[in-house]
Amino acid sequence: MKLRVLTLTASIAAALAMSAGPASAQPAAPKLKVGLMLPYTGTFAALGTAIENGFRLYVAEQGGKLGGREIEVFKVDDESDPSKATDNVNKLIKRDQVDVLVGTVHSGVAMAMAKAAKETGTLLIVPNAGADAVTGPMCAPNIFRSSFSNWQPGYAMGEVVAKKGHKNVVTITWKYAAGDESVKGFKEALEKGGGKVTKELSLPFPNVEFQALLTEIAAAKPDAVYTFFAGGGAVKFVKDYAAAGLKGKIPLYGAGFLTDGTLEAQGADAADLLTTLHYADSLGLPRDNAFRLSYAKAYKLQPDVYAVQGYDAAQMLGIGLAAVKGDATKKDGFADALRKAKIDSPRGPFTLSKAHNPVQDIYLRQVSGKENKSIGVASKALADPGRGCRM
Numbered sequence: 001m002k003l004r005v006l007t008l009t010a011s012i013a014a015a016l017a018m019s020a021g022p023a024s025a026q027p028a029a030p031k032l033k034v035g036l037m038l039p040y041t042g043t044f045a046a047l048g049t050a051i052e053n054g055f056r057l058y059v060a061e062q063g064g065k066l067g068g069r070e071i072e073v074f075k076v077d078d079e080s081d082p083s084k085a086t087d088n089v090n091k092l093i094k095r096d097q098v099d100v101l102v103g104t105v106h107s108g109v110a111m112a113m114a115k116a117a118k119e120t121g122t123l124l125i126v127p128n129a130g131a132d133a134v135t136g137p138m139c140a141p142n143i144f145r146s147s148f149s150n151w152q153p154g155y156a157m158g159e160v161v162a163k164k165g166h167k168n169v170v171t172i173t174w175k176y177a178a179g180d181e182s183v184k185g186f187k188e189a190l191e192k193g194g195g196k197v198t199k200e201l202s203l204p205f206p207n208v209e210f211q212a213l214l215t216e217i218a219a220a221k222p223d224a225v226y227t228f229f230a231g232g233g234a235v236k237f238v239k240d241y242a243a244a245g246l247k248g249k250i251p252l253y254g255a256g257f258l259t260d261g262t263l264e265a266q267g268a269d270a271a272d273l274l275t276t277l278h279y280a281d282s283l284g285l286p287r288d289n290a291f292r293l294s295y296a297k298a299y300k301l302q303p304d305v306y307a308v309q310g311y312d313a314a315q316m317l318g319i320g321l322a323a324v325k326g327d328a329t330k331k332d333g334f335a336d337a338l339r340k341a342k343i344d345s346p347r348g349p350f351t352l353s354k355a356h357n358p359v360q361d362i363y364l365r366q367v368s369g370k371e372n373k374s375i376g377v378a379s380k381a382l383a384d385p386g387r388g389c390r391m
């Protein structure tokens, strides 16, 4: 009896579908599954939240859809832990079967994501991690970055510091891909400009016991110090540098992560610091003004570089999807559209290099109150060399 009712219902449904007009016959496209793999705990937790905020803001501005598809978000906290990265990314690829991966902050974790994306062909947009390899030897037609390579801000700062005439520079950073590559980019430009890195200091990620290294810097008395730290570690480093009596004595320069999203906590200890980055707080661009207003309204917070990178990851996804009418399996059309695109970022428009890394202006910024004020462009349309990328 029950079976007959069911059969009857099914055949009525089928008849209805056949007789209905084309609009109602078309099933709604299923939601596009986006896997956000970001740090929600640890020293980079605030960065992960800002990226998600930026990503969601752009999607919301488009009415919740990109390329005609509603967006469904799946989230994993990667804890910035490379040893868990492969398991974590597989939760999104295999368990949740996402169409697109967006992540992450930490370079070591991002390399594991890039490997999994390359092996499975899953689309990946990296909204922060600068690992040079992702748009170098690991580059792939389905991997894109909305942020920077570690080489970029480092190289730009090397030019600035060389021009200032500093000859003898000590570097200090976390011992992992991001720190190593940031220092490498800095050194390349500094040495081209006639300066020298005389000592490279480091400590394991995410340690923040800086005291012994600061004592070493005080004893070495270099002309300047260059550093890469970010998030909670950057807050503590800037405070410790001042507490050690080095602020105002030995000029401190950094990749802009040193003072981005951190100024509230760093207070006067960050005053006047010079950094290089692909974003700044008072660019005055109409696109940026609109973004900042929209972000402040949505989250009651000022955006930072991480929020911009998350926002632009969503913009890039939207550009790729629009070109393939929402069909994320059409990887060639998706990639072609992004390779040709001029992305209308709050940072200023940028294009992608052959290896899919942003070609972008790197600003020289100075801390003034609670802002990283742009005081000029350190390096115009700087392109990562993409060494080792064959595509």
Ligand code: PHB
Binding pocket: 044, 105, 106, 107, 108, 128, 129, 130, 131, 150, 178, 229, 230, 231, 257
């Ligand atoms: C990285 O690991 O690539 C990284 C982390 C935090 C930043 C920038 C780069 O702010």
